[in-house]
Amino acid sequence: MTESPERPEPPAPPFASHPDLVLRTLGGSVIAASDESFAAKENLVNPWPPAFSPGTFGAKGQEYDGWETARRRPDASGELGHDWAIVRLGLPGVIRGIVLDTAWFTGNFPPYASVEAYGADGRHPSPAELAAADWTEVVPLSLLKGDAVHAFPVDAARRFTHVRLNIHPDGGVARLRVHGEPVPDPRLLDGLTVDLAALENGARVVECSDMFYSAPDHMLFPGTARNQSEGWETARRRGPGHDWAIVRLAAPGVIRLAEFDTTHLKFNAPAAVALAGIDARTGDPGDPGAWHELLGRTRVQPDGRHRFRLPAAREVTHVRLDVHPDGGLSRLRLLGDLSDGGTRLLTDRWNALAGGRGEGERAPSPGGFTTR
Missing domain, CATH: 2.60.120.260 (Galactose-binding domain-like)
Structure with missing residues (x-):
């Protein structure tokens, strides 16, 4: 097998100092997707950097370490639509930034993408329930490039448990990273x-x-x-x-x-x-x-x-x-x-974040007692 070519790592955005809440090793999972004809949805949350071996063709074409959908065509009404993937965060929390990496997707990347988030309080919703949920947009429809890392700061003072990645209209994304602060129940x-x-x-x-x-x-x-x-x-x-x-x-x-x-x-x-x-x-x-x-x-x-x-x-x-x-x-x-004080701090933070806050309000510091 041909080795993966070298790919320079871009500078990490400031919010990347927070843990990746969606990482597979932290319990993250891609639980549903509209399509995964060319490459599996689960690759989005792999913990390792995206790899690529040129010339490795399987029954569905070139193999990619990412999520890739089929080419969309207009339906009978002329609507093209778009593809999506619903991802459960391994660590529910406040999202500070999202990274979309189109590594190695050069002629088959989506030209646009957006991200929504949802917070399920103490429940374990099914894909059908999530599809019908009231989602909050955290990354508006944004232009993407091929084989590039796209960093989007997020300012939403809410505790979220799931995100939905929307790609317009189709194509491939190698990795989804959701950096933030865990908020335990x-x-x-x-x-x-x-x-x-x-x-x-x-x-x-x-x-x-x-x-x-x-x-x-x-x-x-x-x-x-x-x-x-x-x-x-x-x-x-x-x-x-x-x-x-x-x-x-x-x-x-x-x-x-x-x-x-x-x-x-x-x-x-x-x-x-x-x-x-x-x-x-x-x-x-x-x-x-x-x-x-x-x-x-x-x-x-x-x-x-x-x-x-x-x-x-x-x-x-x-x-x-x-x-x-x-x-x-x-x-x-x-x-x-x-301690009693520790329980109060966690409870106060939960009450402030699980139900949401006004637009533009910042979440409190983790645990409420950070000094450095």
Whole structure:
């Protein structure tokens, strides 16, 4: 098979610092499409960059790593219509920007596209129910180019669970990316032991010492990493000191158990880890003396899960993960309880976003307690 040609990566738009809510590895799924004659709709949310092997022809023509529909023709009434795909977000949340990538589609890309969004409150609607839903336009009908990345900022202060990509009239799109801020349903977290460091619950890495090989948010993903690229890994440290990452928890709470997973990191795991916490509502994360120890420096092994119960701890909003001297983790889990204040913050945010806000109003900061 011919290797995929080189394709330069364009600069990432500012909103791409937010996680891709529709990513397959986060639970995203393309649940319905008007047509997928040439290439499967599921390719839209593949986590890897679009690939292309010229001269690979199957029964339906050249194979593409994307979604491609048949050529449309006017119906009996003369209407041409357009194609569409409905996508369930893996992480429901506030959408900050959308990327449409027509990689490798040069003579068969759609000339125009638009995107709509919908928020289903606590339900799991069928494709038929979604088709009849009241959708909100978040990207108006816009001009597309072939083999190009198109970035569209979104300003809609709502919590959404689904998006609908409309292409006019037909053609192929390689990838759909929906960047934003996860907004968890507090009714599913209140009163339970939860992972306060889970991306799907609203946690984020807000600062780190190094992300040479991969982004630190990866270690907050659900499930088990399939390989070492799906975690956080730093460069080899040649000088003094150690690497670290600061995690803003889903909401203020008390951590009862910490899990450090080095699965697949066989020769690049840290020698030891440590954990510190702070309540950023009363302390300054920029002050080293404001942090308190949750877990002292503790040895870990390559390619395995390490779980430690923490002593009776104080309420925290952020944790600092220290890895000595460098290396990586595939996953970090911090199991504990939301505090009363944490539950209130999540509930207030849910009430503000699940029902929608006025046009042009901005969503509040994630969790309501971000300081950095």
